[in-house]
Amino acid sequence: MKIDLLQQLRNDNPMVLNIANSVTQSDVANGLAALGASPLMTNYDTELKTLTQMTGGVCVNIGTLDDRQNSISNNLMELATEFNKPLVLDPVGIGAVPERLEVVEDLLRIAKPTIIRGNAGEVASLVGAAWSSKGIDSLDKGQTQDVSEMAQACAKKFSCVVVVTGETDTIATADKIAKVYNGTPMFKTHVGTGDMLSSILSAFAAVSEGDFYEAAKVGCLVFSIAGEIVMNDYPEIGPSEFGIKLIDKLYQITVDDVEEWGKYDD
Amino acid sequence: MKIDLLQQLRNDNPMVLNIANSVTQSDVANGLAALGASPLMTNYDTELKTLTQMTGGVCVNIGTLDDRQNSISNNLMELATEFNKPLVLDPVGIGAVPERLEVVEDLLRIAKPTIIRGNAGEVASLVGAAWSSKGIDSLDKGQTQDVSEMAQACAKKFSCVVVVTGETDTIATADKIAKVYNGTPMFKTHVGTGDMLSSILSAFAAVSEGDFYEAAKVGCLVFSIAGEIVMNDYPEIGPSEFGIKLIDKLYQITVDDVEEWGKYDD
Amino acid sequence: MKIDLLQQLRNDNPMVLNIANSVTQSDVANGLAALGASPLMTNYDTELKTLTQMTGGVCVNIGTLDDRQNSISNNLMELATEFNKPLVLDPVGIGAVPERLEVVEDLLRIAKPTIIRGNAGEVASLVGAAWSSKGIDSLDKGQTQDVSEMAQACAKKFSCVVVVTGETDTIATADKIAKVYNGTPMFKTHVGTGDMLSSILSAFAAVSEGDFYEAAKVGCLVFSIAGEIVMNDYPEIGPSEFGIKLIDKLYQITVDDVEEWGKYDD
Numbered sequence: 001m002k003i004d005l006l007q008q009l010r011n012d013n014p015m016v017l018n019i020a021n022s023v024t025q026s027d028v029a030n031g032l033a034a035l036g037a038s039p040l041m042t043n044y045d046t047e048l049k050t051l052t053q054m055t056g057g058v059c060v061n062i063g064t065l066d067d068r069q070n071s072i073s074n075n076l077m078e079l080a081t082e083f084n085k086p087l088v089l090d091p092v093g094i095g096a097v098p099e100r101l102e103v104v105e106d107l108l109r110i111a112k113p114t115i116i117r118g119n120a121g122e123v124a125s126l127v128g129a130a131w132s133s134k135g136i137d138s139l140d141k142g143q144t145q146d147v148s149e150m151a152q153a154c155a156k157k158f159s160c161v162v163v164v165t166g167e168t169d170t171i172a173t174a175d176k177i178a179k180v181y182n183g184t185p186m187f188k189t190h191v192g193t194g195d196m197l198s199s200i201l202s203a204f205a206a207v208s209e210g211d212f213y214e215a216a217k218v219g220c221l222v223f224s225i226a227g228e229i230v231m232n233d234y235p236e237i238g239p240s241e242f243g244i245k246l247i248d249k250l251y252q253i254t255v256d257d258v259e260e261w262g263k264y265d266d
Numbered sequence: 267m268k269i270d271l272l273q274q275l276r277n278d279n280p281m282v283l284n285i286a287n288s289v290t291q292s293d294v295a296n297g298l299a300a301l302g303a304s305p306l307m308t309n310y311d312t313e314l315k316t317l318t319q320m321t322g323g324v325c326v327n328i329g330t331l332d333d334r335q336n337s338i339s340n341n342l343m344e345l346a347t348e349f350n351k352p353l354v355l356d357p358v359g360i361g362a363v364p365e366r367l368e369v370v371e372d373l374l375r376i377a378k379p380t381i382i383r384g385n386a387g388e389v390a391s392l393v394g395a396a397w398s399s400k401g402i403d404s405l406d407k408g409q410t411q412d413v414s415e416m417a418q419a420c421a422k423k424f425s426c427v428v429v430v431t432g433e434t435d436t437i438a439t440a441d442k443i444a445k446v447y448n449g450t451p452m453f454k455t456h457v458g459t460g461d462m463l464s465s466i467l468s469a470f471a472a473v474s475e476g477d478f479y480e481a482a483k484v485g486c487l488v489f490s491i492a493g494e495i496v497m498n499d500y501p502e503i504g505p506s507e508f509g510i511k512l513i514d515k516l517y518q519i520t521v522d523d524v525e526e527w528g529k530y531d532d
Numbered sequence: 533m534k535i536d537l538l539q540q541l542r543n544d545n546p547m548v549l550n551i552a553n554s555v556t557q558s559d560v561a562n563g564l565a566a567l568g569a570s571p572l573m574t575n576y577d578t579e580l581k582t583l584t585q586m587t588g589g590v591c592v593n594i595g596t597l598d599d600r601q602n603s604i605s606n607n608l609m610e611l612a613t614e615f616n617k618p619l620v621l622d623p624v625g626i627g628a629v630p631e632r633l634e635v636v637e638d639l640l641r642i643a644k645p646t647i648i649r650g651n652a653g654e655v656a657s658l659v660g661a662a663w664s665s666k667g668i669d670s671l672d673k674g675q676t677q678d679v680s681e682m683a684q685a686c687a688k689k690f691s692c693v694v695v696v697t698g699e700t701d702t703i704a705t706a707d708k709i710a711k712v713y714n715g716t717p718m719f720k721t722h723v724g725t726g727d728m729l730s731s732i733l734s735a736f737a738a739v740s741e742g743d744f745y746e747a748a749k750v751g752c753l754v755f756s757i758a759g760e761i762v763m764n765d766y767p768e769i770g771p772s773e774f775g776i777k778l779i780d781k782l783y784q785i786t787v788d789d790v791e792e793w794g795k796y797d798d
Contacts (some may be wrong), residue, residue, distance in 0.1 A: 015667050023291045023307050029723040034771050039723065040625075040667045041555050041585045043598045047631040054628065054667065067310045067599075093306075096320065099313040134305045135281050135320065147653070189517070191295040191305065204494075238514025239300050248770025287556045289573050332575045332600075359572075362617065365579040401547045401572045450685065455783070457561040457571065504780025505566050 001178075001266050002211070003258045005218045010036035011028035015055030016129035016199055017042060019073050021063025021092060024192025027243060028061075031196040034251035035222075037203035045072050052079040054194050056086075056206030059199040060113075062103060063136070070103050077111035086212060088197035088203035089113035091094055095133030097123025108158060114212050115207055116154065117163040117198045120147055127153045137188075140166050148177050161216045163201065170222040171213065178217050181263040182192060182224035186230040189239040193246070200250075216266065218258075225261045226253050267522045267532050268477070271470055271484045273483075276302035280322030280472035282465055283308060285339050287329025287358060290458025292326075293509060297462040300517035301488075303469035313337050318345040322352075322472030325465040328369060329358035329402070336369050343377035352471035352478060355379040356464035361387025361399030376426060380471055381476050382420065383429040383464045385415055393419045403454075406432050414443050427482045429467065431460060435486040437479065444483050447529040448490035450497040455505040459512070463489050466516075483532065484524075491527045492519050533798050535744070535790045537736055537750045542568035546588030546738035548731055549574060551605050553595025553624060556724025557777060560593075563728040566783035567754075569735035577604050584611040587794050588618075588738030591731040594635060594644075595624035595668070602635050609643035615717040618737030618744060621645035622730035627653025627665030640690060646737055646744050648686065649730045652679055659685045670719075672698050693748045695733065697726060701752040703745065710749050713795040715755035716763040723770040725778070729755050732782075749798065750790075757793045758785050 002158070015038040025041055032039040042051055052058065058080040060073045081088040089108075094101040094114055095118075104126070120140055121133030129150050132139040147164050151172035155162040164170040169180040187193045201219040208215035226249040230242060239247065281304045286294055291307055298305040308317055318324065324346040330414040346353040361384075370392070380388070386406055388487030395416050398405040415432050417438035421428040430436040431453075437506045453459045467485040474481035486510075492515040498510060500525040503511065547570045552560055557573055564571040573703070574583055584590065590612040592605045612619040620641075626633040627650075636658070652672055653665030661682050664671040679696050687694040696702040701712040719725045733751040737778035740747035758781040762774060771779065 013666075015653050020555070022288060022309075022554060023286070023295050026292060026558060029555050030772055030775070033721055038667050038669060040352055043554075043596055045630050046599075050629055050631055052669075059551070064307060065314075066310055097313050099310070099316055134279075135304050135317075137304060160618070189299055191292070191299050225734060227424060238508045238517040240296055240513035240517075243296070244772045244776060247772035251770040251772075288554060288575075289552070289561050290560060328574060330575055363579050363582055365576070365582055400545075401570050401583075402571060455565055457558070457565050504783040505781035506562055506776045506783075508612075509562070510776060 001217055001222065002214045003218060003255050005208060005215060005220055006255050006258060008207045009203055012204050012207045013038055014208065015040060015054060015056040016057045017051050017061060018199055018204045019060045019069060019076060021061045021195045024195045025089040028196050029193045030198045030247050032199055032203060034247045035203065043072060044147065045070065045075060048072065049076055052085060057202035058085050058234060059088040059090065061090040061092060061195055061198060062100060063195060065100065065103055072261050074110055081111040083193055086114040086202060088115045088117060088198050088202040088205065090123050090195060093136045095127050095131060095138055096135055101125050111209060112159050112255055113161060114156060115201050115216050116158060116162045117165065120164055120166055123150055123154050123162060123164050127157060130232060133254055138166065148172065150176060156168050161212050163216050163220060165197065169224060171216045171220060173213050175257055176213060179265045180220045180224050182221065182228045182261060184227045186231055186239055186242045187227055190243045221262055221264060222253060222258055225258055226250050229261065267482045267483055267487065269484055269521050271474060271481060272521050272524060273396040273471055274473045275329055278473045279304055279471050281306060281320060282323045282325060282468045282472065283317050283321040284465055285326045285342060285462045287327045289330060291462040293458045294462050294465045296513050297516055298465055298469060301469065301511045303468060309338060311334065311341060314338065314341055315343055318342065318349050318351060321383060323468035324351050325354040325356065325394065325468040327356040327358060327461055327464060328366060329461060331369055335434065339373060340376055343373055347377040352380040352445060354381045354383060354464050354471065356461060357382065357384050358387050358401045360402055361391050361404055367391050378424060379426050381427045381429060381467050381482050382424060383431065383467055386430055386432055389416055389428060389430050390421050393423060410462060418443060427478050428488060429482050431463065435487060435490060437482045441462050442479060445531045446486045446490050448487065448494045448527060450493045450506045452497055452505055453493050456509045476524055487528055487530060488519060488524055492516050495527065533749055533753065534746045535750060535787050537740060537747060538754055538790060540739045540777050543692040544739045545570055546735050547572060547586060548589045548734045548738065549583050549587040550590060550731055551601060551608060553593045553727045555587065555596060555788055557726045559724045560728050560731045562779050563782055564731055564735060566779045567732060567735065575601065575604060577607060579625045580607055580611055583616050584608065584617060588736035589736040590617050591620040593624060593730060594632060595637055595727060597635055597698060606642055607640060609639055611770055613643040618646040618734060620649060620730050620734040620737065622727060623648065623650050623654050625668045626658050627663060627670055633657050644690060645692050647693045647695060647733050647748050648690060649697065649733055650764045652696050652698055653695060655682055655686050655696050657758065659689060670698065680704065684709060693744050695748050695752060697729065701756060703748045703752060705745050706743060711797045712752045712756050714753065714760045714793060717757045718757050718763055718771055718774045723777045753794055753796060754790055757790055758782050759791065761793065
């Protein structure tokens, strides 16, 4: 795995342009900045073209969608394609909410993302597989579908990299598959860690020279290990202090840390 | 008091659907998740019906209202009534801002909330009582109105449970009254603790099998005690670290803690 | 320097009415409240006049602008002028994004702010000077323009106080100039510290009895020292814990601290 992409990201300080989930945008912006990227959130159609041209990567998150934002997301997906910028799509809540799935299917008709990141329930809904969701959460216990197969089917359908996060992270293209085993259950309790990862994947994609599969793998690995180290160092903390220390670990984590802690099949 | 509702909440993991105050929604979402509920914020009219059907409770907070959100709040109050979901209304700022009081009076013509939670100035304005407010804060020193009487008048007028928070929390129906004496002054300095409590009351209401008075009392008690324990354990911390530790205490607090620390008239 | 304004602020508890950057508004509200002011964020045209009449100061931040908010910002700038309230303008991102510069130039045609606070790239763009920016960040290394000259040119052009923040803070009127040397590089890594300072300057302006130059200087000094003390006391922390401790230091900082730590030319 090209773990040096972490150092590359810090050297390049790529800008990541976000249509953000309003609930978690502070964490997302601070996570990106701590890791070494330069975050920018927009809701302003007039500036989209200028910002797309100057950014390194784009992330469209539908966590707090509305009609106006959906229109801006459409435009940003077109612009990212036009200016050849890596585009991450985070389809928050489509596993449980059909009205959100419709919005995402519209977005996917407009442009192909570089990376789709979701939980198992969200990715299942994109390929018509059976999976239980509850609101924005995926209910992963006792499911019978194979996550790797779903991820690869999704990657094939939309010609992109697909990342399914959960206890294990699955990173797939149509013909490749990787697993990241690092992490901590605390990622599920602190709100917005999935949103943070999606934007971070865009930052890694921006410095990957087109190797988006590698970018997605390294992004998942760095993020998962950051959280695992925090809970290893502070096993007694709760989800809110975890959120603070996770961002600070993104600021401090080194290539050596990732090499030492990494557990993955590649 | 049915303190076991805390354990019930953790077992059931109820979804709480929020029209949120945009300033504090990250704290609200994390507070709900830490306590054991499943938060969802929406601004999207198209998904309201689906989300209302799947949620356990609803919370409408007008802290950062605008015309579009007021319309969505209207719709959500109707839907909560139609699908028989516990509905908490947080009338932020109506004590000082007549234009907000008008919006809330419109909302209250559409549907009856299950619980109204506000500070004394906000609740006073709903019953036409005299009380001083400053922006979103209630000026409680030296007031002559009796809070219990105001709370009961409000509960009678809108046929719901009314919670008046302050140094002491007052929980009232038309013919019952309870007081929670736990808490810490730090609740006033950290922004958004009232918003958190309102959404948390919706989570307790969702698991109360219709006993909303009991839900409101236990919600106030758990939240107040969580803050009091934090300041007891860390008397030197400031308001921001208080906000972090408050959420983490919601994650850790047990029925035994509540029984040990509780100071209330019931 | 009138460092006692810090105590005056705590005594008066001025309200600050904000058109906020949605990404950072929680930090801004908590920073204001910790320092001793009373924050209020609005997006609701209907309540603007009422709120402007009751507030001590106003802060318009264009960090997450859109057409609707631009219109509200216009109205608020007019109202602040009509009711003679100190008005801080934070022109986020105009150094790099021409579409933002246009919005701010429109705002400046409507009303004169009391204080403009930006980074060097933002202030340069207001006076047509050459300066490099990257997204919302100013690239200050190796620039040849003189910041003091730019700040004074801007102050002269818009007949207001201009604050240019960076490693050194520059506070200028058309014929006066001051420098604050306190601070820490961590201000750049934690997202939203500039937004916090802008709103804090409005709080100081509200209690300054019209001496806005003094208010701006003291505001910069108090904020810079708060950050510097945090990193002096906790040199190993990351940007997220810095954000927490910065707010808590605003809660605790005294006039004596400011006198002991202050490094400035006045």
